[in-house]
Amino acid sequence: DAGVTQSPTHLIKTRGQHVTLRCSPISGHKSVSWYQQVLGQGPQFIFQYYEKEERGRGNFPDRFSARQFPNYSSELNVNALLLGDSALYLCASSLEVGEQFFGPGTRLTVL
Amino acid sequence: GQQLNQSPQSMFIQEGEDVSMNCTSSSIFNTWLWYKQDPGEGPVLLIALYKAGELTSNGRLTAQFGITRKDSFLNISASIPSDVGIYFCASNTNAGKSTFGDGTTLTVKP
Numbered sequence A: 001d002a003g004v005t006q007s008p009t010h011l012i013k014t015r016g017q018h019v020t021l022r023c024s025p026i027s028g029h030k031s032v033s034w035y036q037q038v039l040g041q042g043p044q045f046i047f048q049y050y051e052k053e054e055r056g057r058g059n060f061p062d063r064f065s066a067r068q069f070p071n072y073s074s075e076l077n078v079n080a081l082l083l084g085d086s087a088l089y090l091c092a093s094s095l096e097v098g099e100q101f102f103g104p105g106t107r108l109t110v111l
Numbered sequence B: 001g002q003q004l005n006q007s008p009q010s011m012f013i014q015e016g017e018d019v020s021m022n023c024t025s026s027s028i029f030n031t032w033l034w035y036k037q038d039p040g041e042g043p044v045l046l047i048a049l050y051k052a053g054e055l056t057s058n059g060r061l062t063a064q065f066g067i068t069r070k071d072s073f074l075n076i077s078a079s080i081p082s083d084v085g086i087y088f089c090a091s092n093t094n095a096g097k098s099t100f101g102d103g104t105t106l107t108v109k110p
Helices: none
Strands: A005-007 A010-013 A019-024 A031-037 A044-050 A053-057 A064-068 A074-078 A087-094 A106-110 B004-007 B010-014 B019-025 B032-037 B044-049 B055-058 B061-065 B071-076 B085-092 B098-100 B104-109
Touching (some): A005 A087, A010 A019, A044 A064, A044 A074, A074 A087, B071 B085
Parallel strands (some): A010 A106, B010 B104
Antiparallel strands (some): A031 A087, A087 A106, B055 B061
16 A cells, blocks of 8 residues: 655745645645644644645744645645745645554755 | 654764654643654654554554653664664644654664
């Protein structure tokens, strides 16, 4: 069974640009969460989606948005990129509650 | 917001030694989770604790949920080179959000 997959693996953008990151959850999992991990720190919660609805939101600006599709895959969008948005973006899937399984992440570099 | 404080920040040990790391919070949590993250990968859950005082083992790993519900520790016995990585404590809120500490980086010298 495939684990959580994320694309792309690496991405380089310039300030002011927009980025879309994608995540496919484990088959059967209906919940997807997004985290930002800056070098040297633990993951910081951005969003959780369950059954296509936002269930939780972390302390991130409105430049960050996400959505979940009928097949439970998800996209994270970040507008007007700043240098400080450079990080590893992690997606995690789970059943409605319980253990989260993380993908390998997308490494975003903003120049 | 809620913060988890992990210590030590980093550890350098010899292969075969035992390791202990801990996590504290000013808030009460209902769950404590311990993850390991290898370079280039996402965190992998090692142990989950759901009850105050609970002591759980997973192979050479042992973790405990503190009685006050504000702390937890993780022990690794007889360390081996593949134990190298970053260990995170985390906790879940009812809103489905996980709060993570900043990790303990473990280096094991052969």
